[in-house]
Amino acid sequence: xxxxxxxxxxxxxxxxxxxxxxxxxxxxxxxxxxxxxxxxxxxxxxxxxxxxxxxxxxxxxxxxxxxxxxxxxxxxxxxxxxxxxxxxxxxxxxxxxxxxxxxxxxxxxxxxxxxxxxxxxxxxxxxxxxxxxxxxxxxxxxxxxxxxxxxxxxxxxxxxxxxxxxxxxxxxxxxxxxxxxxxxxxxxxxxxxxxxxxxxxxxxxxxxxxxxxxxxxxxxxxxxxxxxxxxxxxxxxxxxxxxxxxxxxxxxxxxxxxxxxxxxxxxxxxxxxxxxxxxxxxxxxxxxxxxxxxxxxxxxxxxxxxxxxxxxxxxxxxxxxxxxxxxxxxxxxxxxxxxxxxxxxxxxxxxxxxxxxxxxxxxxxxxxxxxxxxxxxxxxxxxxxxxxxxxxxxxxxxxxxxxxxxxxxxxxxxxxxxxxxxxxxxxxxxxxxxxxxxxxxxxxxxxxxxxxxxxxxxxxxxxxxxxxxxxxxxx
Amino acid sequence: xxxxxxxxxxxxxxxxxxxxxxxxxxxxxxxxxxxxxxxxxxxxxxxxxxxxxxxxxxxxxxxxxxxxxxxxxxxxxxxxxxxxxxxxxxxxxxxxxxxxxxxxxxxxxxxxxxxxxxxxxxxxxxxxxxxxxxxxxxxxxxxxxxxxxxxxxxxxxxxxxxxxxxxxxxxxxxxxxxxxxxxxxxxxxxxxxxxxxxxxxxxxxxxxxxxxxxxxxxxxxxxxxxxxxxxxxxxxxxxxxxxxxxxxxxxxxxxxxxxxxxxxxxxxxxxxxxxxxxxxxxxxxxxxxxxxxxxxxxxxxxxxxxxxxxxxxxxxxxxxxxxxxxxxxxxxxxxxxxxxxxxxxxxxxxxxxxxxxxxxxxxxxxxxxxxxxxxxxxxxxxxxxxxxxxxxxxxxxxxxxx
Numbered sequence: 001x002x003x004x005x006x007x008x009x010x011x012x013x014x015x016x017x018x019x020x021x022x023x024x025x026x027x028x029x030x031x032x033x034x035x036x037x038x039x040x041x042x043x044x045x046x047x048x049x050x051x052x053x054x055x056x057x058x059x060x061x062x063x064x065x066x067x068x069x070x071x072x073x074x075x076x077x078x079x080x081x082x083x084x085x086x087x088x089x090x091x092x093x094x095x096x097x098x099x100x101x102x103x104x105x106x107x108x109x110x111x112x113x114x115x116x117x118x119x120x121x122x123x124x125x126x127x128x129x130x131x132x133x134x135x136x137x138x139x140x141x142x143x144x145x146x147x148x149x150x151x152x153x154x155x156x157x158x159x160x161x162x163x164x165x166x167x168x169x170x171x172x173x174x175x176x177x178x179x180x181x182x183x184x185x186x187x188x189x190x191x192x193x194x195x196x197x198x199x200x201x202x203x204x205x206x207x208x209x210x211x212x213x214x215x216x217x218x219x220x221x222x223x224x225x226x227x228x229x230x231x232x233x234x235x236x237x238x239x240x241x242x243x244x245x246x247x248x249x250x251x252x253x254x255x256x257x258x259x260x261x262x263x264x265x266x267x268x269x270x271x272x273x274x275x276x277x278x279x280x281x282x283x284x285x286x287x288x289x290x291x292x293x294x295x296x297x298x299x300x301x302x303x304x305x306x307x308x309x310x311x312x313x314x315x316x317x318x319x320x321x322x323x324x325x326x327x328x329x330x331x332x333x334x335x336x337x338x339x340x341x342x343x344x345x346x347x348x349x350x351x352x353x354x355x356x357x358x359x360x361x362x363x364x365x366x367x368x369x370x371x372x373x374x375x376x377x378x379x380x381x382x383x384x385x386x387x388x389x390x391x392x393x394x395x396x397x398x399x400x401x402x403x404x405x406x407x408x409x410x411x412x413x414x415x416x417x418x419x420x421x422x423x424x425x426x427x428x429x430x431x432x433x434x435x436x437x438x439x440x441x442x443x444x445x446x447x448x449x450x451x452x453x454x455x456x457x458x459x460x461x462x463x464x465x466x467x468x469x470x471x472x473x474x475x
Numbered sequence: 476x477x478x479x480x481x482x483x484x485x486x487x488x489x490x491x492x493x494x495x496x497x498x499x500x501x502x503x504x505x506x507x508x509x510x511x512x513x514x515x516x517x518x519x520x521x522x523x524x525x526x527x528x529x530x531x532x533x534x535x536x537x538x539x540x541x542x543x544x545x546x547x548x549x550x551x552x553x554x555x556x557x558x559x560x561x562x563x564x565x566x567x568x569x570x571x572x573x574x575x576x577x578x579x580x581x582x583x584x585x586x587x588x589x590x591x592x593x594x595x596x597x598x599x600x601x602x603x604x605x606x607x608x609x610x611x612x613x614x615x616x617x618x619x620x621x622x623x624x625x626x627x628x629x630x631x632x633x634x635x636x637x638x639x640x641x642x643x644x645x646x647x648x649x650x651x652x653x654x655x656x657x658x659x660x661x662x663x664x665x666x667x668x669x670x671x672x673x674x675x676x677x678x679x680x681x682x683x684x685x686x687x688x689x690x691x692x693x694x695x696x697x698x699x700x701x702x703x704x705x706x707x708x709x710x711x712x713x714x715x716x717x718x719x720x721x722x723x724x725x726x727x728x729x730x731x732x733x734x735x736x737x738x739x740x741x742x743x744x745x746x747x748x749x750x751x752x753x754x755x756x757x758x759x760x761x762x763x764x765x766x767x768x769x770x771x772x773x774x775x776x777x778x779x780x781x782x783x784x785x786x787x788x789x790x791x792x793x794x795x796x797x798x799x800x801x802x803x804x805x806x807x808x809x810x811x812x813x814x815x816x817x818x819x820x821x822x823x824x825x826x827x828x829x830x831x832x833x834x835x836x837x838x839x840x841x842x843x844x845x846x847x848x849x850x851x852x853x854x855x856x857x858x859x860x861x862x863x864x865x866x867x868x869x870x871x872x873x874x875x876x877x
Contacts, residue, residue, distance in 0.1 A: 339596040344605075347613040354611035373733050375610045381733055403739040405627030406684040407620040409597060416684065419620030421628055421863075423735040431608055431618050431625075431732055431863075444635040456615060465609075465616035 002118045003159035003295065006304055008053025009269045010046045010130075010149040011035045011256055011313035013436040013472065018143055020323040025138045030229075032254035036320060037132045037147040039329040039413035040435055040453040043070040044080050045464065046149035047130035048087050048452045050262075052395075053308050054126065054151035060088050063153070064122035065095035067109040069129040069261050071178070073100060074454075074462050083464075084128060087452055089360040089393070095122055103176075103226065103287030105129075106150070106261040111291060113154040114163055124155035131260030136184040137332055144229055145185075146257020150265035160300040161272065161281070163293055167209035170289035171201045176228075198286050199232050203239035205290035206282065210240075213294055217241040221279040222271035223248050226264035226286045230254070249274075255314055261287075270310040277301055308472065316472040318438060329413050338411045345459035356391070361450065361466045363428060364389035372428035392428075399424040399448050399468060406439050418442055422468050436469040447471050478755050479568075481876050482575040484709035484716040485701050487516025490832040493697035493820030494666035501533050501589040504698035505545035508825075509585055512700035516712050523702075524579035525552040529566035529586040530824035531559060532599060542585055559859025560771060561724060562586060563827025564868035567701060568722040574703050586829075587698035588822030598622060598694060598823075607864065608732060623691050624683035625861035626774040631685070632739035633780060637791035645685055647794040648775035649676035652689050654803045655772060655811050659818025661804075661845040662833075666693045666820035690775040695820030699828035701835075706876060715839045720756035720852070721871040723748045731863025742777075742858060744867035745784035749856075752869040753786075758852075761786045765808060765871075767837050767847050769830035770856040772815040781856060782810070785869070809847050812837060823859075827868060830855035838874045851875065 015033040022029035037046060047068055055063070066088070068081040081096035097112070099105035106129030113125035130149035135141035175197035176187045187193055194200070202225065210217065223242045227233030230253040237244045244250070251270055252263065259266055264285040271281060277299035284292045308316075320326060327333035356362045356376075363374030371382040372392045379386050399422035406416035418434040420442070434442065435453060448468035455463045489511025491504045499507070513519060528542040539553030556566040563586035570584045593599050602615070609617030618624075634644040656671040671689060679687040702712075709716035725748035731737035749761070758764045768785065772778035782793035787808055788801075796802060802810040813819045813833040816826060834853035836842045842850075852873045859866040 339594065341595060341599050341602050344602045344615060346615050350611055350613035354614045354616065358610040358614055358616045377733075381728065381730055402735070403628035403632035405620065405624040405631060405686075406681070407624035407627070408680075408684075409623055409682050410619055410621040412619060416681075417618075417620045417624065419618045419624045419628060419683075421632075421732075421739055427735065429733050429735045429737075433618050433620065444631055455617075455619065458615075463615055465614075 001159065001162040002114050002156045003163045004152050004161035005155045005159055006054050006058060006153040007269045007272055008050045008151045008307055009266055009309045009313060010049035010053060012037045012041060012147050013316065013318050014038055014320050015317045016320045016326050021143055024323050030143050034146040034257035035148055036326055038435060042074050042454055043072045043130040043132050044074055044083060045452050045454055047128035048084055050149035050151035051084060051088060051126060051128050054153055056306055058153065060090055063090050063094060063124060063126050065125040067097045067099060067113055067125055067127045069099040069105040069109040070131050071100060071103060071261055072132045086355050086359045103260050104285045104289060104291055106265050107285035107291035110152065111166060117154055117156040124153055127152045127154055129262040129265050131262050133260045134184045137327060141185055144258050146259050148256055148259035148262045148266055150262045150269055158300065160298055160304055162296045162298060164296055165213045165294040167212060167292040168289060169205045173197050194232055198228055199235045202284055202286050202290050203236045206240050206284055206292055209292040219280055220247060220282045222275055222281045224264055224267035224271050224283045228258055266310060273309050273311055275301060340411050343456050343458045346461055346463045358465055361395035362391050362393050365392035372426060374428055374430050394424060394428060395450050395466065397424045397426060401444055401446050401448060404442055420468060422448055432468045434469060435467045479571055479575055479722050480720050480755055481706050481718055483571045483703050484706045484718045485835055486704050486709050486712035486716045487512045487702035488832045488835050489515060490664060490699040490829055491697050492664050493695045493822060495591050496696035501587050502545045504696065505542060505585060505587050508698035508700040509546050509583065512702050516702040520546060522581050523551060523583045524581050525573060526583040527554050527556060527566040527570040529556045529562035530588060531557060531562055533588050533824060558866040560823050560826060561857040561859040561866045561868040562824040564855060564857050564870055565724055567828060567831065568724060570703050571719055571722055574705055580704060582703045583700060584703060584828060585698065585700040586825035586827065588824045589696050590694050590822060591696050621683060623686055623774060626777055627683035627686045629739055629780065629862045630776040633776065636738060636740045639794065641685060645677050647797050648690055648779065649673045651778055651797045652676050652775050652817055655815045655817040658804055658812050658845055659814025662813040662819060665814045665818045666695050667818040686774055692773050692816035693820045695822045697820055697822035697825045699825045699832050701828055701831060717835050717838050717872045717874065718876050720873050721752035723751040723755060724868045726866045727864050729864040737863055739862060741780050742784050742862055742865060744865045745781055745858065748867045748869040749785045752871050756871040762808060764852055765854050766850040766852050767812050768808065768810045768854040769833050770810060771858040772811055772817050773821065777858060785856065804845060812845050812847060827855060827857045831870060834872055
């Protein structure tokens with residue numbers, strides 16, 4: 001039966017306590033904190049991070065497709081799934097598709113992936129959902145939204161979670177939207193959007209799905225739902241008859257926020273981290289309608305290990321210094337540019353030549369002397385051999401800091417720029433920026449891992465590359 | 476392989492005021508430096524056979540025409556040289572080779588930079604370097620940290636390698652810069668001519684940790700010039716010419732940025748250029764034989780490791796020599812007698828020739844309040860690039876032939 005083989009998630013390192021927002025604007029605030037994409041993160045980099053978490057232990061050469069789902073893709077016209085396929089160095093003939101336009105596009109992508117593997121057009125599909133939704137300062141959406149990503153590998157065999165049934169209802173309604181001219185997400189008045197939108201539609205669709213498959217709410221050990229906020233999640237639970245404490249156990253609203261397209265999938269991963277084999281789950285999204293998935297775990301669920309998923313990512317965090325830091329990162333607060341040379345735009349032809357080295361982070365290893373080197377060289381830096389190399393990936397390697405500096409001069413939205421010289425386990429050295437770090441904790445000799453990030457945006461081009469960061473762990 | 480030793484001499488030099496030369500264009504500075512050098516050598520434009528011109532980004536325009544236009548050189552061969560901060564010394568090297576070859580008898584070397592017309596802080600070159608350090612040319616996939624941060628990284632690994640506690644490391648660097656400021660205070664053409672205390676240097680705002688404001692050299696406008704002639708004709712121009720003993724340059728293959736074997740606590744290119752220069756000049760004990768050295772202190776840490784790379788101090792021990800005053804004006808081997816890049820200033824393409832200007836004046840006994848007694852052999856050193864990937868030049872000159 002078709003279903004989920006593997007899962008992975010991503011929650012940004014940075015968290016903004018919601019009290020920081022009301023400190024500036026006054027008024028009440030929601031409890032807890034929100035996860036905030038770093039100044040060098042966006043829906044693409046977070047999707048890559050979740051995908052990397054998902055494919056741990058899986059040979060990327062065996063992947064047949066990548067679907068990317070988001071309402072906040074950095075490009076209106078340009079496919080992100082192709083970019084992700086290049087970053088993961090997938091085969092050239094994988095299916096790449098972007099899903100957009102609704103918070104339901106994540107489950108739309110999952111449904112399409114299910115159909116593809118069932119129909120036989122692909123053996124498996126990697127689905128990534130990610131959102132950094134723009135919210136206007138001082139509004140309830142800013143308070144409520146958080147950033148995050150989730151990824152599933154969908155296949156027709158050897159699944160950890162069988163998808164037994166799916167059900168859907170569409171619902172044409174102006175409740176939450178963003179037009180091509182809107183910088184921020186809009187919504188109609190709350191009472192209306194829940195009465196005719198989320199709360200009504202999700203509860204009725206789930207009940208209709210249950211009726212169709214002849215199951216009761218109590219038949220599910222866990223329930224993972226999209227929800228705009230904790231209160232409406234509770235309202236849906238009451239209407240359907242789910243126990244918020246036992247079946248839902250939401251951890252996202254208090255510590256991450258409403259992660260949009262990724263939310264239902266992140267809630268599902270949080271549930272999957274806690275279930276055993278042969279347990280039934282219900283999973284539903286919302287956005288211009290509702291998709292419902294009825295699932296059952298297999299014994300293989302226990303084989304999914306070493307995922308950072310929701311639990312580890314939640315525990316590994318840094319509290320942001322201020323609300324103004326958040327506004328600056330989001331470019332919602334204009335600041336005086338430093339007196340430095342204006343940034344140059346990358347060249348499209350150079351970017352093309354750099355696809356494998358820059359995006360997939362491949363260097364080379366000398367076939368004669370075994371020396372790994374980055375970027376790829378024509379002449380070996382150690383033995384001088386010409387063109388005697390094999391490809392060598394640095395993206396999955398651990399490195400050590402040999403030298404570093406906290407730079408106050410370079411232009412960045414997150415000063416200081418921590419620049420570091422990294423020596424890799426197995427050989428090779430690369431000079432990189434360090435992100436998601438606490439400056440005082442950076443020392444010569446600490447271990448770092450690689451993370452895919454946005455370096456600059458010039459002339460309409462987002463320039464992505466890799467940075468290092470202290471290894472994220474909940475320890 | 477041949478040698479430049481004792482084959483050419485410098486018989487005239489000129490140097491403008493360095494600093495924020497708001498009232499001078501590159502053209503003005505070229506004219507001032509060139510005519511000072513010509514006058515010093517007792518010659519005129521018509522006596523020049525060829526010219527070498529060094530500039531990193533100097534307007535107006537590219538090629539050697541900037542020099543020819545300013546001086547109205549009569550359709551002479553002019554070669555423009557760029558090797559980052561080593562450009563000036565590389566121009567001097569190429570000009571010297573041309574004279575030594577017998578092709579030309581009288582050659583002008585001039586370096587200029589006009590950095591302060593762009594309204595920016597720091598060098599305008601950051602974006603250019605990124606292409607060299609990144610994943611691929613023109614993708615700008617590279618560390619976004621500034622130039623100073625690349626040198627600051629060397630401080631972190633140097634301190635770590637030699638077990639120097641952070642506070643003491645800062646003090647060593649501050650002591651070194653206080654000495655540069657003292658020397659600068661005695662140098663009329665220098666950009667910064669003020670004494671600064673060690674405490675003030677240590678407590679200055681951080682630029683790129685652990686380097687603070689006073690650990691970083693000035694960004695300056697300026698020009699410097701030299702007249703090169705065959706050694707056997709030098710005395711026809713003046714009684715006190717300075718003879719070139721060595722001019723070496725080592726350009727790194729970017730090894731240190733890719734090879735974990737590089738410890739990031741020295742500059743390999745300096746060591747290589749110095750070794751070659753000492754061999755060329757016949758120097759076996761640099762610490763004893765060199766009277767003064769004007770080295771590339773783009774940052775305090777650069778000056779510190781350079782003392783080791785030039786074999787003045789054993790590895791890890793340069794700090795002890797700094798603290799004992801060995802490199803100060805009255806010490807055993809005065810370094811940066813005119814204040815160095817830190818205080819004299821650093822107009823990229825002019826710096827190597829400015830160092831030679833100071834060395835020339837010291838060896839002629841014309842350095843006034845900062846004169847070093849019995850200065851007979853002088854060394855200059857430039858570093859273009861960053862630790863791990865640099866173009867480094869070392870020049871050695873003497874009052875005497877043989």
